[in-house]
Amino acid sequence: xxxPIRASATAARLxxxxxxxxxxxxxxxxxxxxxxxxxxxxxxxxxxIVAALAQQIAPYPFDQMHIRDRxxxxxxxxxxGTDEYGRDVFSxxxxxxxxxxxxxxxxxxxxxxxxxxxxxxxxFRRGLLDEVVMRGLDLMMAFPPIMLVLLILAITPPSIMxxxxxxxxxxxxxxxxxxxxxxxxxxxxxxxxxxxxxxxRTWYMLLRELLPNxxxxxxxxxxxxxxxxxxxxxxLSFLGFGVQPPSADWGLMISDGREFVDDAPWISIxxxxxMGLTVIGISLLGDGLREVLDPRLRGRR
Amino acid sequence: xxxxxxQRLGAVAATLFGMSLMVFLSTHALPSNTAxxxxxxxxxxxxxxxxxxxxxLDQPLVVQYLDWAGGLLHGDLGKSMVMxxxxxxxxxxxFGRSAILAALAMSVVAVLGLTLGVVxxxxxxxxxxxxxxxxxxxxxxxxxxxWGLVLILVFGSLWHLLPTSGAAxxxxxxxxxxxxxxxxxxxxxxxxxxxxxxxxxxxxxxxxESMYVKVARARGLPExxxxxxxxxxxxxxxxxxxxxxxxxxxxxxxVAVETVFAYPGLGQLLIFSMQRQDLPLxxxxxxxxxxxxxxxNLGADLAYGLANPRIRYGGxxx
Numbered sequence: 166x167x168x169p170i171r172a173s174a175t176a177a178r179l180x181x182x183x184x185x186x187x188x189x190x191x192x193x194x195x196x197x198x199x200x201x202x203x204x205x206x207x208x209x210x211x212x213x214i215v216a217a218l219a220q221q222i223a224p225y226p227f228d229q230m231h232i233r234d235r236x237x238x239x240x241x242x243x244x245x246g247t248d249e250y251g252r253d254v255f256s257x258x259x260x261x262x263x264x265x266x267x268x269x270x271x272x273x274x275x276x277x278x279x280x281x282x283x284x285x286x287x288x289f290r291r292g293l294l295d296e297v298v299m300r301g302l303d304l305m306m307a308f309p310p311i312m313l314v315l316l317i318l319a320i321t322p323p324s325i326m327x328x329x330x331x332x333x334x335x336x337x338x339x340x341x342x343x344x345x346x347x348x349x350x351x352x353x354x355x356x357x358x359x360x361x362x363x364x365x366r367t368w369y370m371l372l373r374e375l376l377p378n379x380x381x382x383x384x385x386x387x388x389x390x391x392x393x394x395x396x397x398x399x400x401l402s403f404l405g406f407g408v409q410p411p412s413a414d415w416g417l418m419i420s421d422g423r424e425f426v427d428d429a430p431w432i433s434i435x436x437x438x439x440m441g442l443t444v445i446g447i448s449l450l451g452d453g454l455r456e457v458l459d460p461r462l463r464g465r466r
Numbered sequence: 467x468x469x470x471x472x473q474r475l476g477a478v479a480a481t482l483f484g485m486s487l488m489v490f491l492s493t494h495a496l497p498s499n500t501a502x503x504x505x506x507x508x509x510x511x512x513x514x515x516x517x518x519x520x521x522x523l524d525q526p527l528v529v530q531y532l533d534w535a536g537g538l539l540h541g542d543l544g545k546s547m548v549m550x551x552x553x554x555x556x557x558x559x560x561f562g563r564s565a566i567l568a569a570l571a572m573s574v575v576a577v578l579g580l581t582l583g584v585v586x587x588x589x590x591x592x593x594x595x596x597x598x599x600x601x602x603x604x605x606x607x608x609x610x611x612x613w614g615l616v617l618i619l620v621f622g623s624l625w626h627l628l629p630t631s632g633a634a635x636x637x638x639x640x641x642x643x644x645x646x647x648x649x650x651x652x653x654x655x656x657x658x659x660x661x662x663x664x665x666x667x668x669x670x671x672x673x674x675e676s677m678y679v680k681v682a683r684a685r686g687l688p689e690x691x692x693x694x695x696x697x698x699x700x701x702x703x704x705x706x707x708x709x710x711x712x713x714x715x716x717x718x719x720x721v722a723v724e725t726v727f728a729y730p731g732l733g734q735l736l737i738f739s740m741q742r743q744d745l746p747l748x749x750x751x752x753x754x755x756x757x758x759x760x761x762x763n764l765g766a767d768l769a770y771g772l773a774n775p776r777i778r779y780g781g782x783x784x
Contacts, residue, residue, distance in 0.1 A: 304481075307481040307484075307760065307763070308481065308484075308756065308759075309714060309717055309718065309755065309756055310718070311718035311721065312485075312752050312755055312756055312759075313488075315721075315736070315740060315752075316488070316489065316492055317492070319740035319743075319748065320492055396608075399608075399609045399612075400609050400610075400611065400718075400722050403611050403725075404722065404725060405737075405741065416609070419611070419612055420611075423726070426615060426618060426619055426623065427623045430623075433612075433615055434616075437612040437616075440612070441604070441608045441612075444608065445603060445604075445607045448603065448606075448607070
C-alpha cells in the first residue's frame, strides 16, 4: 500500500510553501474535493446535530403515549405517524440516532484502542511479537463473528454497552491489520531512518512519527467500522439480544413494527430510512476520504 | 498444494475444537447456572440438584466435555430440553432448508454480482456505473431484515403476489416450493450483491488498463473478445475468493432473514433455542453453523491457492 507519507511536522512546514495556501488556493482545493466527501460530510454533520439536539427537536418525549392516537398515519401532528402505544414515531427516530451513534462510536473507539497499538507495535518491532499478534488475529477471524456475539448475549443479560464492547473486540483484527501494513510501509521511509539516526525513543517514534502518518488510513477504516457496528447492533436488537424495550432503538423499532406492517408500515419504515441515511452518510464520508488519501485512485476518474 | 490443503484443513479442525470448547464452557462457566436457567422461577436447591444430576452436570467439567464432544463426533447432538426430542433430526431438517435457500441466494449473487461489476467497469464513469454503485450503496445501507420487511410489504401486503412466511411443502409442486424461497433469497441477494459487484468492478477496471489488454485492443480484436476472453479471466480471480467469503456473511444474514420470513431453517432454530435457553439445541446449531463458516473459508483459501501459484508454493502474501 502506498499512502502519502507526511514527514514530521517540521519537515512538512519546510517543504510546503505556506504563502500560497491562502484563500484562493484553499477554495480551489475545496472544489477539487470528491463530491462523495462533501455530501458524506454534510450528512454526518446533520446527523451529529440531530443526535446532539434530539431532545430539543423532538416534538414529543420518546416514551409519551397518546392512547387515542394509536396507529395514526403520518400527518402534520405526528410527522411519521404513531405506533401501537400511540408514541410519536418521528420523535423516537430522532432519539434513536443517539443510541446508534453511541453504539457505533464506542465500538469503534474500543476496537481502535486495542487494534492501533497492536498494529503499530507489530509493524514496528516485527519478529516474534509480530508473528504472535498476527496469528492471534487469524485465530479471532476464524470464528464467525455473529455466532460469538449471539453466544455471549444469549447467555448473559444484554445491554448496549456490552454489545458495544463485543462488536468493538470483533473489529480489532481489521484495524490492527491495516495499522500494521501501513506501519510496515512507513518503516522504510527516510523520516524513520532519520528518527533512528537521531536516536529517538521508541514511544516517540511510535506516537509522533508513525501514528500521524497512519491516522488518515485509520479514518477510512474507522468509518467502515462505525457502519459495521451500527448494522450489527441493529440486527442484534432485531433478534432480541441487543437494546431492550422500551428504548427508542432503530433496530428494535423496526422489529416491533413488524407485527403491524400490513396496517401501519410507517412504524418500521421510518427508523429504517433513518438508519439508511446514517449508513450512507458515513460510508460516503469514508469513500470520499479514501479517494483524497489514496494516491492510486487519483486521476482515475 | 496438497500440503497447503492439509494445513488449512488442520486449521479448520483446530477452529472447530476451539469453538466447541467455547460453546461448552460458555454454558457452564458463565454466571447463570444451567439447571437454574431451565427451572426458572420454580428453582429450589433440591430441584436444582436433582436436575443437575439428571443432566450429568454434577460431574467434573472435563468428563462432561468429553462426553458431549464424543457424542458430537458420533453424530449424537444431544436432546432438546424444550422439545424433549433428539436434536439431530430437527437440526438436519432445518439445515437442509437453509442450504436450499443459501444455494439459491449464492448463485443469484454470483451471476448478478459479476455481471453488474463487469458492466460498471466497462462503462466506468458513465450511467451504468453510477446506477450500479447507487444500487449497491442502497443495498448495504440497512440490515437485511429491513429489506425483508420492505419486500413483505410490497409483494405480500400490497400486491399479494408471493407468500411471505414459512417454507412450502415441496409435494405441492415445484412452483409452490420456489414461491416461498423467492423473497428470502431476494433479500439475501440484495445485501450481498454490493461486495461482489464492487470488487469485480475494481479488479476489472484495473485489468482493463493493463498492458496486455491494450495490446489486445491494438491488435484489432473486437471489444467483446477483449473483455470476455482477455480481461474477465484475470479479473475473476479475486471475485472467486470474495464469493466464498460472502458465503460466510450469508450465514449471519440467514439468521435474520429466516426470522423475518418465519422460514424454518437453521437460523430460526438457533434463535428459538436462544430465546428458550435450550442449551443442547443452541450448542449444536452454533457448532454446525461454525463448521459451515470454516469450510466456506477453507473453500475460499483453496480456490485462491489453486488460481494463484504464489500461495500454493508457500510464497508470502501480506
